[in-house]
Amino acid sequence: MAVAAAPVSLARSLRLRCLFGARTVHAICSPVIQLHTSRAAMRISQEDFEKAKDQLKLLKEDPGNEVKLKLYALFKQATEGPCSSPKPGMLDFVKKAKWDAWNSLGSLSKDNARQKYVDLVSSLVSSESTSQVKKNAPENKHGYETLQVTTTDNITKIVFNRPGKKNAITTQMYREIIQALEEAATDDSVITVITGNGDYYCSGNDLNNFTNIPSSGLEKMAKDGAVLLEDFVNHFIDFPKPLIAVVNGPAVGISVTLLGLFDIVYATERATFHTPFSELGQSPEGCSSYMFPKIMGLSKANEMLLFNRKLTAEEACAWGLVTEVFPDKAFQKEVWIRLKAYANLPKNSLALSKQLIRGVEKETLHAVNCRECEVLKERWLSDECMNAIMSFFQKKSKL
Secondary structure, eight states: OGGGGSOOOHHHHHHHHHHHOHHHHHHHSOOHHHHHHHHHHHHHHHHHHHHHHHHHHHOOSOOOHHHHHHHHHHHHHHHHOSOOSOOOOTTOHHHHHHHHHHHTTTTOOHHHHHHHHHHHHHHHHHHHHHHHHHHHSOOOOOSOSSEEEEEETTEEEEEEOOGGGTTOBOHHHHHHHHHHHHHHHHSSOSEEEEEESSSOSBOOBOGGGGTOOOTTOHHHHHHHHHHHHHHHHHHHHSOOSOEEEEEOSOEETHHHHGGGGSSEEEEETTOEEEOOTGGGTOOOOTTHHHHHHHHHOHHHHHHHHTTOOOEEHHHHHHTTSOSEEEOGGGHHHHHHHHHHHHTTSOHHHHHHHHHHHHGGGHHHHHHHHHHHHHHHHHHHTSHHHHHHHHHHHHHHHHO
């Protein structure tokens, strides 16, 4: 008979014997060899079931209430059979949810419930393993020529990547930093870190930006440059997550003035901070005309922004521009231990706290940024600025 091909459990055989007599049961029971195979399979299934119970205890991620109810129901069905407990009262929500989940399995056999339980646990273990690999492996973000951008351990890391040019910022690099900040603002990371590749953090503007005058003329170039700069600085003002600078070497120009918009600034002891605007016939940017006096006091800000004083890392820390200075040999190790700890803090709490701290003066910062860019546009078109930049290139050619 066709039915004889399917294994029959001992309990079912006994029930059939009671209903139809020994002869009927004998006619539909599997052969001895098939019964032996079925029992071996059941032993393996039981071993898998026990293993699955142990694996479930090792899961680090909460699978959610829906999955936990399903696991509960399958476990009860696999160990006790169909639901036979009285239905809990309507107000006992937890017990009622468990009872409903178990009762919904109906007459599902213990063997099938055991198998479904094992399969579900296996899928959870596999999913968590894959998720952990993705979480721990840096997410390489393509499309950048002047930056390295990765996300790992809840940290988005933006690296200035023109080490041969001391990470000087080109027009393309401005646009790529804007793009990287926009992506970091909405990704799953908790904090964002900016640092440099090589010996320099950043040497400021690449002055070759001023030598490539388009056919549309100098005025158009100055206007477009001011629009780009204002948009660039606005992205730092509006950045919603904690923003941390890891100053791995000397910093010049806009890479220094922007530091007032960061939430934390860590520096190696060999870092220096220089804003030579007057030397180049230019004026402060990055909201430094507002933030530097606020951070370090008016007279010290004047020394930096008007008279081009270059600060050591220790001086920058004493003046409040840098949060902490580290020995160069231990810099990367010590800083990244801290950053990884920060990245484990609650994401939304950090973002809301930053909003409370920074939000009060956002309107002021945007106004300052706008005014600084207007002045800079005028400076770029001035003879004084052009002569200063020409003088810079002449000195550089003699070196």
